[in-house]
Amino acid sequence: TNTNEAEAIDFLGRYDREAGQMCNKFMEASWNYNTNVTDFNKRVMLQQQMIWSDFHRTKWNEATNFAWKNFTTPTVRRMFSFLTVLGKAALPRDKLKELTGLLQEMKTTYSVAKICRYDARLRRLPSGDYDYDAEFEADDDNQIGCIPTLPLEPHLTQMMANSRDPDELRYLWRAWREAAGKPIRQKYLRFVELSNEAARLNGFSDAGEYWRSDYEIDGFREEVEELWQKLSPLYQQLHAYVRAKLVEKYGEEVVPRRGPIPAHLLGNMWAQTWTNVLDITIPYPGRTSVDVTNALRIQGYSPLAMFRLAEEFFTSLGLEPMPQTFWQRSMIQKPTDREVVCHASAWDFCNGRDYRIKQCTEVTMEHLVTTHHEMGHIQYDLLYRNQPFIFRDGANPGFHEAVGDVLALSASTPRHLQSVGLLGNVDDSYETDINFLFAMALDKIAFLPFGYLMDQWRWEVFSGDTTSSNLNNRWWELRLGVQGVSPPVPRTEEDFDPGAKFHVPANVPYVRYFVSFVVQFQFHAELCKAAGHEGPLHRCDIYRSVKAGRLLRNVLSLGKSRPWTEALSVLTSGRTNKLDVEPILEYFGPLRTWLESQNRGELIGWRENEAIVLQVT
Ligand SMILES: O=C(CCC(O)(O)[C@H](Cc1ccccc1)NC(=O)c1ccccc1)N[C@@H](Cc1ccccc1)C(=O)O
Numbered sequence: 001t002n003t004n005e006a007e008a009i010d011f012l013g014r015y016d017r018e019a020g021q022m023c024n025k026f027m028e029a030s031w032n033y034n035t036n037v038t039d040f041n042k043r044v045m046l047q048q049q050m051i052w053s054d055f056h057r058t059k060w061n062e063a064t065n066f067a068w069k070n071f072t073t074p075t076v077r078r079m080f081s082f083l084t085v086l087g088k089a090a091l092p093r094d095k096l097k098e099l100t101g102l103l104q105e106m107k108t109t110y111s112v113a114k115i116c117r118y119d120a121r122l123r124r125l126p127s128g129d130y131d132y133d134a135e136f137e138a139d140d141d142n143q144i145g146c147i148p149t150l151p152l153e154p155h156l157t158q159m160m161a162n163s164r165d166p167d168e169l170r171y172l173w174r175a176w177r178e179a180a181g182k183p184i185r186q187k188y189l190r191f192v193e194l195s196n197e198a199a200r201l202n203g204f205s206d207a208g209e210y211w212r213s214d215y216e217i218d219g220f221r222e223e224v225e226e227l228w229q230k231l232s233p234l235y236q237q238l239h240a241y242v243r244a245k246l247v248e249k250y251g252e253e254v255v256p257r258r259g260p261i262p263a264h265l266l267g268n269m270w271a272q273t274w275t276n277v278l279d280i281t282i283p284y285p286g287r288t289s290v291d292v293t294n295a296l297r298i299q300g301y302s303p304l305a306m307f308r309l310a311e312e313f314f315t316s317l318g319l320e321p322m323p324q325t326f327w328q329r330s331m332i333q334k335p336t337d338r339e340v341v342c343h344a345s346a347w348d349f350c351n352g353r354d355y356r357i358k359q360c361t362e363v364t365m366e367h368l369v370t371t372h373h374e375m376g377h378i379q380y381d382l383l384y385r386n387q388p389f390i391f392r393d394g395a396n397p398g399f400h401e402a403v404g405d406v407l408a409l410s411a412s413t414p415r416h417l418q419s420v421g422l423l424g425n426v427d428d429s430y431e432t433d434i435n436f437l438f439a440m441a442l443d444k445i446a447f448l449p450f451g452y453l454m455d456q457w458r459w460e461v462f463s464g465d466t467t468s469s470n471l472n473n474r475w476w477e478l479r480l481g482v483q484g485v486s487p488p489v490p491r492t493e494e495d496f497d498p499g500a501k502f503h504v505p506a507n508v509p510y511v512r513y514f515v516s517f518v519v520q521f522q523f524h525a526e527l528c529k530a531a532g533h534e535g536p537l538h539r540c541d542i543y544r545s546v547k548a549g550r551l552l553r554n555v556l557s558l559g560k561s562r563p564w565t566e567a568l569s570v571l572t573s574g575r576t577n578k579l580d581v582e583p584i585l586e587y588f589g590p591l592r593t594w595l596e597s598q599n600r601g602e603l604i605g606w607r608e609n610e611a612i613v614l615q616v617t
């Protein structure tokens with residue numbers, strides 16, 4: 001082996017240049033497929049994937065020839081520690097081809113899946129229950145010609161958000177899983193086998209351990225568990241309050257007062273955020289509500305105007321504006337003439353100039369927050385663009401997910417929305433505070449169990465604790481036990497409900513969002529301190545604070561050049577280097593007190609057998 005560190009540094013220089021070019025070509029091909037889902041574009045992308053993997057394997061062979069562990073320069077050792085992990089390219093070529101082929105097929109199924117329009121005329125069972133099987137036996141005696149025309153975005157997303165008819169919601173919930181989840185069950189099982197084989201070729205026990213290695217700390221799994229244990233009491237308080245309001249709205253036959261909440265009633269296809277049922281659950285109706293969707297529409301906001309509004313928040317902090325090519329090449333609305341992958345994403349084309357967002361933007365408050373989220377990814381890309389190619393990544397995946405959300409925490413405050421003209425008179429009353437904190441909790445607290453359980457389920461599938469015999473049942477055990485939600489219709493092992501959530505067919509890890517929802521409040525607390533904010537944390541708005549911007553720039557421009565624990569030390573001026581739930585608990589402190597007083601007499605938590613009883617009736 002080669003112990004010459006100078007030669008190693010020379011190798012790294014060559015790698016840096018070549019990797020940028022290879023990456024750019026791959027991103028172009030991937031972009032063409034994602035913004036125009038055709039067989040041709042899929043083939044070109046898979047081809048580019050093989051070329052990239054061959055390049056990666058060649059460089060891996062060269063890198064492993066160096067005795068890099070004894071090199072003296074820490075950053076050189078760090079670069080080699082990343083370069084000597086080959087990833088899926090460790091698979092034999094035919095298996096790599098199968099793996100990437102399966103991934104694209106699953107992602108395509110999800111992205112083009114459509115369902116039939118709900119039809120209330122459909123046969124009803126003697127029990128008065130809706131006979132959805134009629135929906136799926138569109139034969140002549142039903143006289144129901146079912147042409148699947150409704151895609152997830154924007155149709156099903158908006159129907160799940162706005163419908164208040166439990167039968168319609170239950171149909172949409174089930175039909176989407178029939179169209180998107182069920183068809184990929186077998187493909188996913190084969191995909192897991194190949195992913196585990198690749199992980200083992202890299203020295204990991206399974207793909208879950210390989211994913212967790214991104215966080216560079218031992219016991220990451222236990223750390224996440226501990227964070228969730230500290231957060232779940234607050235979640236249970238919110239769950240109890242929302243359930244009581246849903247009982248009021250839909251009655252106890254539909255919502256069990258002491259049981260889990262049926263998943264189709266929470267305003268979201270996966271019950272992952274509950275902002276769309278704010279109108280049913282808001283603590284003080286009639287007082288200031290921060291849902292500015294109507295204002296956005298009345299004021300004629302376009303998707304582009306929403307992007308400009310988000311960009312202005314970043315530049316107000318002295319951070320980077322979006323580059324010219326961003327405005328020329330991004331896809332910010334769903335095209336009408338072709339199939340695209342609508343799920344939002346932010347793209348770095350590895351040449352320090354070309355950055356784009358792909359998003360099927362609708363004019364709603366929820367999409368305004370998503371726009372900040374996606375632009376946060378681009379901002380991070382821009383801030384670490386002068387790092388070596390290998391370090392151009394988030395300090396950990398949760399950091400990358402947090403950037404945009406941190407700014408959105410300020411941009412969502414009533415005071416800020418008023419200052420940009422999206423909210424009328426804002427009073428400083430207690431009720432307005434509680435209404436605002438409650439709306440934020442429907443987004444941030446409601447999400448925590450979902451962000452936690454998605455990869456709990458996948459890690460168990462990768463480790464073999466969950467097998468094809470209990471794949472879907474284990475999913476619902478976690479959904480019931482951790483999140484306190486139940487399926488509106490009976491589920492079996494014929495179904496594959498996790499497959500109906502983008503990140504499973506797209507093979508995108510999910511615990512990053514759980515980490516983000518904790519760490520973004522640590523960022524918020526530190527940036528508010530830097531901005532000289534005084535008073536409750538939930539009232540802080542860092543808008544126009546160049547000091548806060550400078551601190552954020554100092555942390556984010558590190559990229560992955562240092563372990564994320566060191567980046568946290570920079571953020572907190574040495575106060576901590578660990579994930580910490582104190583800031584999120586401080587932020588929601590006033591709401592927690594209010595919820596505990598409101599929930600007197602309610603059962604906190606849920607009795608799991610109620611769900612089964614409900615389904616059987
Ligand atoms: O999936 C997203 C947003 C998409 C994304 O920005 O995280 C995107 C996901 C993705 C898509 C394709 C391939 C890989 C990942 N991530 C990025 O665009 C991204 C990730 C890392 C670096 C740069 C960009 N949010 C999650 C969780 C979430 C986040 C925030 C609010 C609500 C919900 C969801 O919708 O379930």
Ligand SMILES: [Zn+2]
Pocket residue numbers: 373374377400401
């Ligand atoms: Zn993201």
